[in-house]
């Protein structure tokens with residue numbers, strides 16, 4: 001019972017493809033990339049539109 005550990009795609013659970021590890025296909029790799037990007041984008045995007053403006057130029 002010893003041998004290779006079946007590595008599966010973290011997205012859909014299908015067997016990984018050597019060329020697209022750790023995903024089963026480029027499609028899943030792409031999906032993950034988009035997820036990652038959108039997730040990363042949401043963190044640094046902080047709108048500085050609070051009530052604590054330092055440089056007010058209204059006058």
Ligand SMILES: [Zn+2]
Nearest residue numbers: 009012024028
């Ligand atoms: Zn997959």
